[in-house]
Amino acid sequence: MSQTATAVVEDLPGAGVGQNPGSDFAPLLRTVRAQGLLDRRHGWYARAITVNALALAAVVTGVVLIGNSWWALALAPLLAVFSARTAFIGHDAGHAQITGNKPVGRAIGLVHGNLLLGLSYSWWNHKHNRHHANPNHIDKDPDVVADVLVFTGEQAEVRVGFRRWLTRNQAWLFFPLTLLEGVALKVHGFQDLRRQPPRERVVEALLLVTHVVAYATLLLTSMSLGKALAFAALHQALFGLHLGMAFAPNHKGMEMPDPDGERWGHLRRQVLTSRNVRGAALTDWFLGGLNYQIEHHLFPSMPRPHLRIAQPLVRAHCRELGIPYAETGLVDSYRQALRHMHEVGEPLRTEESRKLSGGE
Numbered sequence: 001m002s003q004t005a006t007a008v009v010e011d012l013p014g015a016g017v018g019q020n021p022g023s024d025f026a027p028l029l030r031t032v033r034a035q036g037l038l039d040r041r042h043g044w045y046a047r048a049i050t051v052n053a054l055a056l057a058a059v060v061t062g063v064v065l066i067g068n069s070w071w072a073l074a075l076a077p078l079l080a081v082f083s084a085r086t087a088f089i090g091h092d093a094g095h096a097q098i099t100g101n102k103p104v105g106r107a108i109g110l111v112h113g114n115l116l117l118g119l120s121y122s123w124w125n126h127k128h129n130r131h132h133a134n135p136n137h138i139d140k141d142p143d144v145v146a147d148v149l150v151f152t153g154e155q156a157e158v159r160v161g162f163r164r165w166l167t168r169n170q171a172w173l174f175f176p177l178t179l180l181e182g183v184a185l186k187v188h189g190f191q192d193l194r195r196q197p198p199r200e201r202v203v204e205a206l207l208l209v210t211h212v213v214a215y216a217t218l219l220l221t222s223m224s225l226g227k228a229l230a231f232a233a234l235h236q237a238l239f240g241l242h243l244g245m246a247f248a249p250n251h252k253g254m255e256m257p258d259p260d261g262e263r264w265g266h267l268r269r270q271v272l273t274s275r276n277v278r279g280a281a282l283t284d285w286f287l288g289g290l291n292y293q294i295e296h297h298l299f300p301s302m303p304r305p306h307l308r309i310a311q312p313l314v315r316a317h318c319r320e321l322g323i324p325y326a327e328t329g330l331v332d333s334y335r336q337a338l339r340h341m342h343e344v345g346e347p348l349r350t351e352e353s354r355k356l357s358g359g360e
Contacts (some may be wrong), residue, residue, distance in 0.1 A: 178244025
């Protein structure tokens with residue numbers, strides 16, 4: 001792949017559209033384009049956005065009507081589910097799946113991210129596009145940077161103190177930690193405001209603060225402080241868990257490119273680092289279409305309802321080229337991801353066991 005084509009892949013949210021005509025990806029791209037699978041589905045997204053907005057409104061109305069009762073907490077899981085649906089719509093807007101009009105796409109993203117969820121659309125896009133450009137690349141993908149979790153033995157061996165303990169036990173702690181993800185995403189968004197240009201910062205900050213004020217007002221005017229705190233804790237914990245369950249199967253435990261090794265072309269870089277999850281309509285709904293992770297990474301701007309249609313084309317193309325195409329069931333996808341995190345922490349557990357047994 002030429003340097004120019006590579007730059008197109010790495011720099012654009014809709015990566016994969018400007019490929020070298022002689023690349024492995026080009027024939028697949030031509031087929032997908034010819035079948036209209038990159039065409040927008042405005043009607044589909046209009047219905048999805050409308051149904052989700054009505055569901056959110058129904059839950060909010062239920063909170064107000066039930067009022068100061070512990071029964072109101074029964075609506076927190078429902079709100080978490082539809083909050084995740086809202087996040088998926090914001091994700092699609094960021095990839096230009098909904099519309100090719102950038103101002104309209106940004107408006108949809110700001111409403112669904114900043115206003116409805118309190119998550120910074122700009123922060124998410126900035127981080128997520130870097131992930132798409134180089135998935136699982138230890139030096140370039142922000143999703144595999146050593147933080148609370150680590151993903152390679154090299155990252156694990158330099159951990160000290162409490163973080164070392166986290167790494168030893170990260171496979172067991174992964175899903176409990178996702179309970180904090182909803183709040184963590186909000187915090188990251190506020191912290192990112194310093195990076196943003198002044199005009200963008202004002203809009204993002206105003207919408208983020210509006211969300212916090214509206215959310216607090218809804219709960220504190222509907223129920224007592226204790227119940228409001230319990231509702232918020234349950235809602236945010238389940239929202240984070242839902243997002244964690246949607247993102248965990250995608251890349252963890254898949255190939256990680258060697259920073260000093262051969263540079264992969266777009267097709268191999270996206271296919272070898274991604275994992276699909278088998279399932280039907282319910283799986284598509286629950287995971288927001290991210291179960292077609294390979295197709296999504298190859299064609300980030302492809303509308304969500306077209307990913308299932310593109311899957312047989314991508315699988316056949318990979319088979320023809322001899323490129324492994326990873327697909328598994330939902331439960332097994334979690335097992336594979338957790339196994340990888342468990343193996344990364346194994347040397348630290350072995351070392352700790354030797355110390356406790358007096359081996360050192």
